[in-house]
Amino acid sequence: MNASLILDRRRVLAGGGALIVSFSLTSAFAQDQAPAAMPPPKPPGSLAATAYLDSWIRIDADGSITVFTGKAELGQGFRTAFQQIAAEELDLPFESLKVITADTKLTPNEGYTAGSRSMQDSGTAIKNAAAQVRELLVAEAAKRLDLPAENLRTENGAVISPDGRRLSYGELVAADMLHVQAQPKSRLKDPATLKVMGQPVRRVDIPAKVTGGAAYVQDMRLPGMVHARVVRPPSYGAQLTECDSSAVEKLAGVVKVVRDGSFLAVVAEKEFQSIKAMNALSSAAKWKESANLPNQDDLLNVLTHLPSQDSTVFQRSDPSVSWGESIEATYTRPYQLHGSIGPSCAVAQLADDAMTVWTHTQGVYPDRQAIAEMLRMPPASVRLIHVEGSGCYGHNGADDAAADAALIARALPGRPVRVQWMREQEHAWEPFGPAMVTKLKASLDSNGKIADWHFDVWSNTHSMRPGGAGSMLAAQHMAQPFAVPAPRPLPLPEGGGDRNAIPIYTFPNAQVVHHFIPAMPLRISALRALGAYHNVFSIESFMDELAGLADVDPVEFRLKHLEDQRGRAVIEKAALGFGWKSGQKAPQDRGFGFAFARYKNLAAYCAVASEVEVNRETGRPRLVRAVAAVDSGQVVNPDGLINQIEGAIVQSMSWTLYESVTFDDTRITSIDWQTYPILRFNAVPDSIEVHIIDRPGQPFLGSGETGQGPAAASIANAIANATGKRLRNLPLTRKRIKEAIDA
Amino acid sequence: MSMTRSSRLIASGIAVMLIVGGAMAFAIVWRPVIPAIDPPTPHAFDAALIKRGRDLAAIGNCNECHTVRGGKNFAGGLPVPTPFGTIYSSNITPDAETGIGQWSEAAFRRAMHDGVNRKGEHLYPTFPYDHFTHVSDEDDRALYAFLMTRQPVHAPARENQIFFPLNQRPVIAGWKLLFLRRDTYQPDAAKSAEWNRGAYLVAGLAHCGACHTPRNKLGAERVNAQFAGGDVDNWLAYALNDRSHAPVPWDADALYMYLRSGWHPDHGTARGPMAQVVSNLSSVPDSDVRAIAIYMADISGAPTPDRKREGEAALAQARSPSQASQTDLAGATIYAGACASCHETSRPLPYGGVNLALSTAVSSPDPRNLANVVLSGVSAVEGERSPIMPGFADSMNDTQMAALLNYLRARFSKQPAWTGVEKTVADARRAVTVYLQTSAGPRSAPADPTQRDKP
Amino acid sequence: MMTLKVNGREHQVDADPDTPLLYVLRDDIKLNAAKFGCGLGQCGSCAVIVDGTAVLSCVTPMILLEGKQVTTLEGLGSVSEPAPIQRAFIEEQAAQCGYCIPGMMMRAQALLLKNSKPTDAEIRAALEQHLCRCGTHMRILRAVRRAARLMETADAAATTNRSAQ
Structure with a gap:
């Protein structure tokens, strides 16, 4: 494994003249506690919660510099x-830094890596912390050189005098120079002078991933490690009623069968032995099931x-406006999967x-709390270290696999236990993106x-x-089980x-x-973009x-209702890039579609124009x-941003055209x-273009999930444009399209 | 399956010429041109008629031959290798210049009945007019309405590469004289309406015999061996009569489910050329599929007590716990490592592999189909729930695959061992490559079979 | 014990002959690139090259590998000396989570060994068995096209070097 990932506290502390002191590491677990009340105004991003600069940045006497983030790298x-942000604000070469990600022993508690908030929370914190550290260093140099700080400059990891x-x-x-609380304001780099930020710096994790380096938790091999299923x-x-495991225990390589209530697992010396044993154990197990699915x-x-x-989350009225006939539509979405290619x-x-x-959880701290509770251990005796897993698009099986591993490892003290979920386990047991229903009704005034x-939207919680x-x-499956916590709606504005x-549009009268x-017929949680x-x-x-009713071009129609200038700019950019023209007509069997949103109405803006071809005979x-435009505030890595938007469009296309979880009255099928x-290569688009509107000096706006909704609607609109038929039930499958065409 | 997917015109061209040469009287050969019409507008046809035509076209499997992989619907161009050269399927979109846009309904009907195009040229019997001749005028009208309302595609016919003298179309008239029987289909008043509907579809539009009936040396179906099994694209189209090798005898319900859904728990999953057939049948009126099943089950006859017993034994073997592999045999080890994880689980069809005790491919007289499936697997249907099987062409050499096939035969079938399996595998390897390059575009998965399983 | 030749080296492996190659590569030989994705031959994450063609190691039992040469992504190159296909994926930044990428790369490598100038349709057809969930497909296609160009240049360079000697 990458050494940084299993770096333990002793090695960090042994960093020779390190600047790490007191607060952040003398009490290794202080960081999960609620931060002390800060005098307002608070410093920006996650600095508000974890204010000590040395929680974020460590400088060793040998000059090596480490950045800590409580967020987890999920492949984004x-x-x-x-690393770019810190290098920029610290005036360091990009390569000279090291970034350590989520680890309950080393990094700040930043909760979950979710909601496209990593750049906003952690990126902002690192940026400001780095700027303030640089100021402290300059101040120290000024003192030593007996020169005014303004006369000094920084370059390549050093402060330089005239x-x-x-x-x-x-x-x-020296000592605890950085063990100071962050100030609300930082002297940030002038956006016009940026050298590292804004550049398409190559990702640091890709070389190992394309050469067979150890890159994932799946690749971990600790001395004495055993394999569990x-x-x-x-x-x-379902309740485990009977399980004679005596034959399984005699199988080659089997170390132990672990049973705790309806939790059943087997551990073997080698991986394939554990799979064979799992199959045998599965055959021996008898279950009592109940038919509860809708x-x-x-x-x-x-x-x-x-x-x-029910709650009215938005209400606006202007009695002076009158309107005519209204139209209504109902849209549905099925349960959908994260479906990471590598099971948890x-x-x-x-x-x-x-x-x-070692886990690919999105939240090492909350997950540690949960695992400690399950094991009835003090949280201080549990350490969670994030190691990348296969692609993470929300709450998948990662936390469950971590709990599985912990429960099994407790039964085998001393031995590292690797638990690998099987494909069918991930598909059946991961928490799905919830099914949803929306009912819309609107009317036009005399000006269209x-x-x-x-x-109206009906939905479970999304976390x-x-x-x-x-x-x-x-x-949940233990003999003394823990009850599923009561679900809560996630509060707005998110x-x-x-x-x-x-x-996001301005309507004189509106109600949402x-x-x-609360009832959850299927196991659900967060899936990229949530509701x-x-x-x-x-x-x-x-x-x-x-727009069709008003007989207005869809792009024009949106602009007519949108006041947000950055939103308008994104729409116009996407339309221009696509070659969208009012009154255009798509080639035979093809349709054009457009859609736009600002994620959460507070994060990145994204508009997607698409061209879809529909086979009229098969419906395929x-x-x-697709051409997208995105505004995510100041851009740190344009290629990374493009990669995220491209990926969002392609993934959303797969959700939108193909995907739904199926089940009978008892089981997920x-x-x-x-x-x-899901999508295969034959259906991959000919091209996807992403246009970035950079906003230097503006706050980072999360962009990892902003493409999902616009891509879906853009495709749906293009299908409607191609066929003359409106499909409102996701997924927009070949069969549904064919039925609509043939109807 | 239509003949175009096959290469079973196995007679030598010379022989055909000799037989028909003297008989090529002008009266036999000559057919008049039917005057061109202006392509009718789509509005000229009744919507219900078009819909019926769509269903009939699906029963006729028209898209399989007249649409190529990645090509436009019904625009033709599928190359069909035959012993006499390559014949290309034609453009049957209503394009005036290159399709059938100028064809009147009479011209269309003549093509279906007599195998003659609008200009009076005889068509190669790769177009199965020996079956379509039985299609009623009413159904031809619906098919015509359907095809004339498709999108016209300008796609000139590719030149057939047929050797002399078969490149002389009049020769075909002689073939028709010998083998085209226009009036053999008659309803049987003693049978139910459903049976008769099935008989009509099977003999005519569905053209089942085109693949499942063996052919004579001149490429015509052998009338006295109906449904005794035929060849198509290096697949054995299984016998559907009393010579069937299905481990469990078919009945009407099983046939219905298989044709409608593409699989049956006692028989496995449709693949190879049959996959497209069931894909089409998943969208047609249920009553037509049932009629076909009832008719086919009836003419195949009730199984003998022996056949029944064998069927029950096969089912019992399939349900019994898996045997420990005899690891001294290479084939057994290959089976255990590459096949059993899907073919011997509690997971039911169609997403669990069929227990091979129930596989007709394993008990078939010839290992070709089994070799084809193991080599190329079953690929995913784009965006639809459908069974997937990885192909093993790249991971097993001919010897290894032969060892596997021989083991499967010995363990899962009561039939005698195959001979020359290694050569069959080598031949299949070549044939599969050709098939994958030319077969029609991605098919649609048949009716969505959601089967529960243990997660 | 059986002998397995991987990336040019012989390994003595203590595994049953019905053990899928994937587990031997990961568990016995401690290689990372071939990934477990489904174990069913449905996703392509486990693809490696055997005697020049790509195979799915999760459904390839050891008995099929006697006398054959297995190549994994590790055998193509390294971070310091990447093979053309590896360079291409780095240069195109053709990964998000990257989990499916080694399988894709092995499939692409096998394609390029047989067909140095594949069309876009040929690349897509070759990758048909491979799933990516992050939606990196556009970059993967670009990377394979780039790899074809790099391999051609490398071949040309090798030819030039040989003729110069």
Whole structure:
């Protein structure tokens, strides 16, 4: 493994003349506690919660510099972006820094890596911390050189005086110089002078990934490590009634069968032995199941008939506006999968009464809390270290696998235990993106503008992330189980089921109602973009329906209702890049579509124009090309941003055209790539273009999820344009399109 | 399957010429030109008629031959290798210049009935007019309405590469004289309406015999061996009559489910050329699929008590716990490592592999189909739930694959061992390559079979 | 014990002959590149090259490998000396999480060994069995095209070097 990832506290402390002191590491677990009340105003980003500069940046006497982030690298490439930010503000060469990511023993507590907030939270914190550290170093140099600070400059890891005297950062650090609280304001670099930020610096993690280096938790091999497999119940709530494991225990390589209530696992010396043993154990296990799942083909009624807590999340009225006939539409979204290509995995080891878990969780601190609770251990005796897993698009099986590993490792003290989920386990047991229903109603005034707008959304919560042990499968299945915590709606302005439910457009009369459904027939949690995927799909589809009613070009129609200047700029950029023209006509069998959103109404802006081809005989749709424009504030790494938007469009296309979880009355039935098909290369577009509107000096706006909703609606609108038929139920499958064409 | 996907015109051209040469009287050969019409507008056709035509075209599997991989719908151009050269399927879109846009309904009907194009030229029987001749005028009208309302595609026909003398179309008239029987299909008043509907579809539009009936040396179906099994694209189209080698005898319900959904728990999953057929049948009226199943089950006859017993034994073997592999045999080890993880799980069809005790491919007289499947697997259907099997062409050499196939035959079938398996595998390897390059575009998965399973 | 030749080296491996190659590569030989994705031959993450063609190691039992040469991504090059295909993926930044990428690269390498100038359709067809969930497809296609160019240049350079000697 990459050494930094298993770096332990002793090695950090042994860093020779290190500047790390007191607060952040003398009490290794101080960071999870609520931060002391800060005198307002607070410093920006995550500095508000973790204010000591040395929690973020460490400078050793030898000049080596380490940046700490509580966020986890999930494949979105921000380890590189953070390194760029710190290098820029510290005036250091990019390569001279090291970034250490989420580790409960080393890094600040930044909660979850979620909601496209990493750049906003951690990026902002690192940027300001770095700028302030640089100021401290300059001040120290000024003192030593007896010169005014303004006369000094920094370059290449050193403070330099006008006469050329040079004091390296390593020479300047002393004692607890950086153990000071961050100030609310920092002297940041002038955006016009940036050297490292704004450059398409190559990602630091890719070379290992393309040469077979150890890059993932799946690649960990600790001395004495054993391989475990869990035998999951066949369905939610199934009880293990009988399991004679004596034959399994005699199989080659088997070390132990672990059973705790309905939690069943087997450990073997070698990996394939553990798979064989798992199959044998699975055959030996008898379960009592119950038929509790709803009708997968009637989610509209299932969801709208469950009890809900209704709240009006937005209301505006202007009685002076009158309107004519209204149109209505109902849109639905099925349960959908994260479906990482590598199933979840974790390694855990119980040694000297302390549990260490290497995991691809999105939240090492909250997950540690949950695992400690499950094991009934003090949190201080549990350490979680983030190691990358396969692509993470929200709350997948990572936390559950970490809990599995910890529970099994407890039964085998001393030995590192690697738990690898099987494909069908990931498909059946990961928490799905929740099904949703939206009902929209709107009317036009005499000028063809929207006068009245009603938006109702029915949804579960969009986060069941571990707060307590009961969020994790292993804890639910134990003989003394932990109850699943009561779900809560995520509060606005970010929102969950109502994320992006409030229109960004200006309508004189508008009402948005969130019908929060506490009952969760299927296991659900956060999936990339949360409710925004379906809400933007609904709003932006309906905007096209209304544009049709008003007989106005869809792009023009949006601009007519949008005051936000940055939003308008993004729409115009995408339209221009696409070659969108009012009154245009797509080639035969093709359609053009457009959609726009600002993620969460507070993060990055994104507009997507697309061209879709529909085979009229088979109904098969194909995204031919897409052109996107994005404004994510100041851009740190343009290529990383483009990669995220490209990926969002392609992934959203797969969700939108193909994907739905299937189940019968008892079991999940979409348990592999046969039964849950996703995009393959034959349907990959000819081209995707991403245009960036850079906003130097503006705050970072999260962009990892901003493409999801616009891409979906853009494709739906293009299909409607190609076929003359409006599809409102996701996914927009070949069969549904064919039925619509043939109807 | 239509003949165009096959290369079973196995007679030598010379022989054909000798037989028909003397008979090529002007009266037999000559057919008049039917005057060109202006392509009718799509509005000229009744929507219900078009819809019926769409269903009939699906039953006729028209898209399989008239649409190439990545090409436009019904624009033709599929190369069909035959012993006499390569024949290309034609453009049947209503394009005036290169398609059938100028064809009147009468011209279309004549092509279906007599295998003659609008200009009066005889068509090669790769277009199965020996079956389509039985299609009713009413159904031809619906098919015509359907095709004339497709999008016209300008796609000139590719020149057939046929050797002399078969490149002389009049020769075909002689073939027709010998083998085209226009009036053999008659309803049977003693049978149910459903049976008769099935009989009509099977004999005509569905043209099942084109693949499943063996052919004589001149490439015509052998009337006295109906459904005794035929060859198509290096696949054995299984016998559907009493010579069937299916381990479990078929009945009407099983046939119905298989044709409608593409799989059956006692028989496995449709693949090879049959995959496209069931894909099409998944979209047609249910009653038509049931009619085909009832008719086919009836003419195949009830299984003998022996066949029944064998079927029950096969089912019992499939349900019994898996045997420990005899690891001294290479084939057994290959099976255990590469096949059993899908073919011997509790997971039911179609997403669990068929237990090979139930596989017709394993008990078939010839290992070709098994070799084809193991070599190329079953690929995913774009964006749709569908069974996937990885192909093993690149991971097993001919010897290894032969060892596997021989082992499967010995373990899962009561039939005698195959001979020359290694050569069959080598031949199949070449044939598969050709098939993958030329077969029609990505098919659609048949009806969505959601099967529960243990996660 | 059986002998397995991987990346030009012989390994004595203690595994049953029905063990899929994937587990031997990861568990016994301690290689990382071939990934477990599904174990069912449905996703392509485990692809490696055997005697010049790409195979799915999760459904390739050891018995099939006697006398054959296995090549994994590790055998193509390293961070300091990347092979053309590796350079191409780095230069195109053709990864997000990167988990599916080694399998894709091995498939692409096998394609390019047989067909140095594949068309876009040929590249897509070759990668058809491979799934990517991050949506990196556009970059992967670009990287394979770039690799074809790099390999051609490398071949040309090698030819020039040989003729110069």
